[in-house]
Amino acid sequence: MLAKYRRTADGCRPAASVTAASRAAIDVTHAAVGLIDVYLRQGRLKDRPGLPQPPYVPGLEVAGAVRALGDGVTGFRVGEPVFSVSGSGPAGGYASVDVVPAATTVSLEGTDVDPALAVAAIPNAVTAQLALTRVAHFQPGERLLVLGANGGLASVFPGIARLLGAEAVVGTSRTGTTDSDLPYDQVVGDIAALGDQRFDVVVDPVGGRLRSDSLQVMAPMGRMLLVGNGSDDWSHTVSTNDLWIGNLALLGFNVGAYLPGHPEAIAPAAEFALRAAREGLLPLKTQTLPLSEAAEAHRRLEKGGVGGRILLTP
Structure with a gap:
């Protein structure tokens, strides 16, 4: 049932x-x-x-x-x-x-x-809430980096992270800007522009070379959420030795495959997402x-x- x-x-x-x-x-x-x-x-x-x-x-x-x-x-x-x-x-x-x-x-x-x-926004926000809490185990005070910051899925992560108590939420985009009121602290054009900043969780709906490049800005014990492949690069691979040496983890999350076996997760995630919408944190x-x-x-x-x-x- x-x-x-x-x-x-x-x-x-x-x-x-x-x-x-x-x-x-x-x-x-x-x-x-x-x-x-x-x-x-x-x-x-x-x-x-x-x-x-x-x-x-x-x-x-x-x-x-x-x-x-x-x-x-x-x-x-x-x-x-x-x-x-x-x-x-x-x-x-x-x-x-x-x-x-x-x-x-x-x-x-x-x-x-x-x-x-x-x-x-809400279905994607449900995905974001589940990915951050059930897969990445995001904690209050942690720092979040979102790749492809303005994309349809990426753009709901900052609002959900804010409600989860993120210390900072930063995004990357090709333009280096966001033309909306999404609750980012900063949006940059590429990984190099992040300087010495380090992040506990990286959200990657982009894939390709950007996935590998992002490993350098992950904090020790950092987790990267793989939630898409907007780059359309289906052959790129990541060095597992880099994960080992850096104490890093890559975690895939496909909500369509997850929900049928975990229907009990929908109610709390939907309530959380609706709260984010009511508080103006999902201005897509x-x-x-x-x-x-x-x-x-x-x-x-x-x-x-x-x-x-x-x-x-x-």
Whole structure:
């Protein structure tokens, strides 16, 4: 049995027990477009267990209103505003109606969080909270470095780290700046610009050569979270001897593979992410396109340089 979660006056809590097959139909108002959608369409992740394979409807993250509930699903009502957690189930978000796992659907009722912000930021913020707390074991007073600081996933880490008590949050970007109100202490253009600064945790959604270069700014016992491959470099490797000599760790985290086996993690992570949104710590930039321009959304992501997230509306 999986627990199905919704927000109550006391936060996101289990509202009912449902089977793994239980679903909720959502009238989609916003669907997020991510690099994972691009990789799936390109066939780069073909034959990976649990991931959709062509032919299929793309889209892993949606926000909208409950249209209908499957057998055994309670705790939601028709018309209730909700969003689905990133990587929580089969694709299908690029549509006017999506059917998602009830176990990983979260209510927005009473949160005052806009659905566009919810789908743009909260699923990724859930990923960030889980990665920092359950994988990197981030502690208050530690220092965080985020590579590719303005990317859709990267940009939620500073807000989550702030709530976790980070001493400092620094980012890198190709421009050396951030054009939003993301809560970074500093954003630099490359690793060399960090000088003598050292970091307890490095978040890497970029990969490639930048991954190796970042080892030099990690503190002893530092942990690097591997959460993406925005560089599109699938052959780069890191010297394990460098990890050994430097007392360093590389930790991979794929939320889509993690959540099905750990549904109990969704409630506290979603509550934490919603708190960050309510406190203004997730000020993501968004671009909104009509669903008919989904191909254009993919072209923009493939070209690179998209700060924040692209959303589709039916």
